[in-house]
Amino acid sequence: MIEIRPIDASFQRWDALLALILSSFAYMDDIIDPPSSAHRLTLASLAQKAHDEIAYVATDETGKLVGCVFCKPEAATLYVGKLAISPDHQGKGIGRLLLAKAEEVAANAGLRALRLETRIELVANHNTFARWGFVKTAENRHAGFDRTTSIEMQKQLS
Structure with missing residues (x-):
């Protein structure tokens, strides 16, 4: 059983959360350029990110952190x-559960779409998000690059 809960002021598992993010993004290291911004996260910056945004964690029946998502309302x-x-929990519907929570956040904020960015090289991710x-909606490039480095995708909500 997977439980989705908000990261609030009582959350103290920053080490485990950072490890989760780094392990789930590790496969990208030899694929994407520039490197993932996940590598710039520290315990302090992760805690600040959770404070500034709306964040959720997914835990399994043992209480292990197995997923997360950060949501930031825009115009x-x-x-x-x-x-x-987490790599050993992928393909089990946790991503869909977390995105459903993001859809709920968007609806509560009166927003009609989710937006995300994914690296141009991560075609499997593009396909997964398309299935979802x-x-x-756009192609972007990181500063200093003369080629597309990421794509933007949106999901319209009813």
Whole structure:
């Protein structure tokens, strides 16, 4: 049984959360350029991110952190970032549960779409997000790059 709960002032498992994010993003290390911003996270910056945004964790029946998502309300969309599922729990529907929570956050804020960015090289991620109702809306490049490094995708909510 997976439980989704908000990261609030009582949350103290920053080490486990950072480890979860880094382990779930590790497969990207030899694929994407520039490196993932996950590598710049520290315990303090992660705690600040959770304070500044709306964040949730997923735990399994043993209480182990197995997923997370960070949501940031924008003018017209809810930005979904750091959607991370532990490698040994991927493919079990946890990502969908966390995105459903993001949809709930968006609806409560009166926002009609979710927005995310994924690296251009991560075609499997593009396909997964497309299956979940996201469509490509833009191509972006990181500072200093003369090529597309990421794509933006949105999911319209009813």
